[in-house]
Amino acid sequence: MTTTTVRVLLADDEHLIRxxxxxxxxxxxxxxxxxxxATGPEALAMARAHAPDVAVLDLQMPGADGVKVATSLRAELPACKVLIVTSHGRPGHLKRALAAGVRGFVPKTVSAQRLAELIRTVHAGNRYVDPELAADAISAGDSPLTAREAEVLEHAADGAPVSEIAERAALAEGTVRNYLSSAASKLGAENRHTAVRIARERGWV
Amino acid sequence: MTTTTVRVLLADDEHLIRxxxxxxxxxxxxxxxxxxxATGPEALAMARAHAPDVAVLDLQMPGADGVKVATSLRAELPACKVLIVTSHGRPGHLKRALAAGVRGFVPKTVSAQRLAELIRTVHAGNRYVDPELAADAISAGDSPLTAREAEVLEHAADGAPVSEIAERAALAEGTVRNYLSSAASKLGAENRHTAVRIARERGWV
DNA sequence: CGCCGAACATGACAAATGTCAGAACCGGCC
DNA sequence: GGCCGGTTCTGACATTTGTCATGTTCGGCG
Structure with missing residues (x-):
């Protein structure tokens, strides 16, 4: 009986955990x-050099986040299955991750034992998504924001004044205010800043 | 030769890491x-039940953060040394932690080997602070905000309108705007929302 | 004591922001 | 074609927010 050994790449910025x-x-x-x-670009380089069977990626890393790395891996090493591990799962991230061809998505609250099982699961070609995160993603649903609304909201994320946003988006100030206002009302926020916070929580920006 | 064994309490919300x-x-x-x-209150309860020699606490936990737990421990179990471990170290947190009687403060980028050494270090009664975090804290300096400025800024943290802040702080709206304005100028921000962001980064809220 | 600076507090004014009604455009549909 | 709903975009108006001048209180200091 030849037990196939699974070659794993581990990417996480926290040395202690890694x-x-x-x-x-x-x-x-x-x-x-x-x-x-320890970083997104480093993970890519390591993957190219070692061609692992499974890549275990942290969602939040310096340089490029786990989803971006997954997208690149998908193109360069289609045989390498990606398993994303995250500390604070936001609904939108899961959607983006699946769109990027990620095979597994779990919170860091799972045990190491369970993680080992999941590495085997995705290596076998199956998918696995944490049930709770999946439920969150479904209940949160799709972003109700239109393309412009999301774009303007993203420009507003760092607290910039409307005039600056208008310049960056090449729009009239009135138009920018309008988008911010409609985005805020769609998200149930009283002003654009809470709107930004809510959109962040949902992973829509 | 009686090698003293060190009894350790481990608190971190991420099961995988713990x-x-x-x-x-x-x-x-x-x-x-x-x-x-896995949570702040749980850590306290466990500490009471087991009276460990050293408590290794994550800075960000649900319920109560590491510093708050450390404060309570200081009062209830003075013999228990506290070692704080954090993923993203903000200067202000270090100051608060030291004020709460914490004996060690390190980022999660250290190795497990090093962590073991540090547990022995604090158990022996010594202190240890990560040099880089210490340098950040020193260069960032003290908060330039007055008590009211910090209080008002904290109330503004979730994007609430001035009227709501005024109500919560029992101040006139004009007064609230005044504090927000002076806080923003001290922090070099253009409006209160970027001021909140900056204060957060520095750990001053 | 009398003076000074810092923190606290306020209202009035100016500037930024949010809201509204409406116009132009586009794709689907009868 | 003609109609409809949705997105994009705009300026005008009302509200909120930021700024300023000013007054008060309190602790330190000559």
Whole structure:
């Protein structure tokens, strides 16, 4: 019986977690961590160099987030399955992740034992999404914002005044105010700043 | 030769990390993890029940953050040394932590090996603060905000309108605007929302 | 004591923001 | 074609927010 060993790439910016995880996964006979990375670009480089079977990526990393890395991997190493691990799961991220061809999506609240199982699951070609995150994503639904509304809201995210947003979006100030207003009412917010916060929580920006 | 074993409490909301960490620390002969917790209140309860020598606390946990837990521990279990571990260290947090009697403060980018050493360090009665975080804290300096300015800014943190802030702070609207304005100018922000963001980054709210 | 600076507090005015009604455009549909 | 609903875009108006001048209180200091 040839137990196939799964070659794993581990990417997380927190050394403490990455190291601990590598140690725990190594206890499993059929898993071997072939590479580690602390940033998005580093994860990509490591993947190219080692061509792992499964890439375990943190969602929030310096440089490029897990979904962006997954998109690049999809193009360059289609055989490499991606499993995203995240601390605070926002509904929109899950959608984007699945669109990027990610095979698994779980919160960091799972146990290491469970993570090992999931690595095998995605390696076998199956998909797995944490039920609670999936429920959140479904109940949150799609973004009700139109393209312009989302664009303007994104420009407003850092607290810039309307005049600056108008300049960056090449729109009249009145138009910008209008979009911000309609976006806020769609999100049930009283002003654009809470609207930005809500859209962030839902992963819509 | 009686090697003293150090009894450790581990608190982190991410099960994956907590479990991995517990496993790694258990590899050290002189360390034993006697309790684990996923939230602030849970950490307190566990500490009361097990009276550990050292408490390793995540800074951001549901319920009550690491510093608040540390404050309570200081009062109830003065013998228990607190070591704070954080993912994204903001200067102000370090100051608050030290004021709360915390003995160690390190980012999650340290290795598990190093963490084990630091647990022994604080158990021995010494202090340790990550040099980089310390440098950030020093360069960021103290908060230039007065008590009222900070209070009002905190109420404004969720994007509430001035009228609501005024009500919560029991101040006239004009007064609230005044504090927000002076706080914004002290922080070099153009409006209160960017002021909130900056104060957050510095850990001053 | 009398003076000074800092923090606290307020209302009036100017500027930025939110709201509204409506015009132009586009795609689907009868 | 003609109609309809939705998105995009705009300026005018009302509201909210930011700024300023001013007054008050309080603690330190010559």
């Amino acid at each position: 190291g601990a995880l590598a140690a725990l996964l190594s206890l499993e006979d059929d898993l071997v961590v072939v590479a580690e990375a | 479990g991995a960490l517990a496993a790694l620390l258990s590899l050290e002969d002189d360390l034993v993890v006697v309790a684990e917790a």
